[in-house]
Amino acid sequence: MPEDARRTELASALVAVRARIEAAVAACGRPDTPTLVVVTKRFPASDVEQLERLGVRDVGENKAQELAEKFADLPCRRELTVHFIGQLQTNKAALVAGLADVVHSVDRSKLARALDRHRPEGQAPLDVLVQVSLDGAPGRGGVPLAGLAALADEVAGLAHLRLRGLMAVAPLDEEPDRAFARLREAADGIRRDHPGATWISAGMSGDLEAAVRHGATHLRVGTAILGSRSSLG
Numbered sequence: 001m002p003e004d005a006r007r008t009e010l011a012s013a014l015v016a017v018r019a020r021i022e023a024a025v026a027a028c029g030r031p032d033t034p035t036l037v038v039v040t041k042r043f044p045a046s047d048v049e050q051l052e053r054l055g056v057r058d059v060g061e062n063k064a065q066e067l068a069e070k071f072a073d074l075p076c077r078r079e080l081t082v083h084f085i086g087q088l089q090t091n092k093a094a095l096v097a098g099l100a101d102v103v104h105s106v107d108r109s110k111l112a113r114a115l116d117r118h119r120p121e122g123q124a125p126l127d128v129l130v131q132v133s134l135d136g137a138p139g140r141g142g143v144p145l146a147g148l149a150a151l152a153d154e155v156a157g158l159a160h161l162r163l164r165g166l167m168a169v170a171p172l173d174e175e176p177d178r179a180f181a182r183l184r185e186a187a188d189g190i191r192r193d194h195p196g197a198t199w200i201s202a203g204m205s206g207d208l209e210a211a212v213r214h215g216a217t218h219l220r221v222g223t224a225i226l227g228s229r230s231s232l233g
């Protein structure tokens with residue numbers, strides 16, 4: 001697609017998603033608007049640059065290798081806050097700790113310690129969200145609610161990480177409103193012990209309105225802005 005056509009497409013999709021968010025905010029009477037993290041996974045660096053020119057400042061990636069390829073030499077990197085949102089193997093923690101500004105998907109002690117160890121000296125502490133598994137099912141990442149407090153305590157104690165809050169993906173077989181209500185309850189509990197942990201990352205293209213209703217501070221939206229590239233997996 002020619003660059004201008006892609007730019008127009010992205011611009012109008014952004015307007016539509018921002019309108020959805022504003023409508024959801026107004027409908028529940030929230031005083032604040034959540035941060036939109038545009039998930040650019042599986043789309044090229046040229047899209048990231050277009051989005052930056054359109055005013056996007058927060059972008060998300062879910063694979064360490066792709067993060068490195070796309071962002072290590074990106075001219076507009078310094079204008080962006082880069083969020084890592086995917087499941088992360090401990091042996092790729094060094095890559096992510098050096099390139100990301102925020103990691104949403106910390107779900108085990110070993111990963112937290114690896115990110116802490118590999119955060120380069122001279123960079124600000126890495127902002128970290130603990131990913132919660134709302135149904136306790138293995139496979140999609142996240143610590144079960146029963147293990148959440150201990151992991152949050154551990155992250156908060158690591159010098160090169162900063163605990164900012166919680167992240168979750170709504171289970172496939174549950175109403176997002178019910179799932180996000182549990183996430184909010186968990187987030188309230190964590191905030192009692194860690195007053196700085198105020199972020200709730202929840203809501204994607206299909207369920208962002210429910211996430212807004214339940215206090216999400218960060219929405220992770222891919223398909224509704226960039227389109228779908230399901231053929232690429």
Ligand SMILES: *Cc1c(COP(=O)(O)O)cnc(C)c1O
Binds near residue numbers: 203204224
């Ligand atoms: C891909 C992805 C998203 C974005 O999902 P869409 O349905 O494309 O908006 C959000 N969160 C995570 C963890 C993802 O991997």
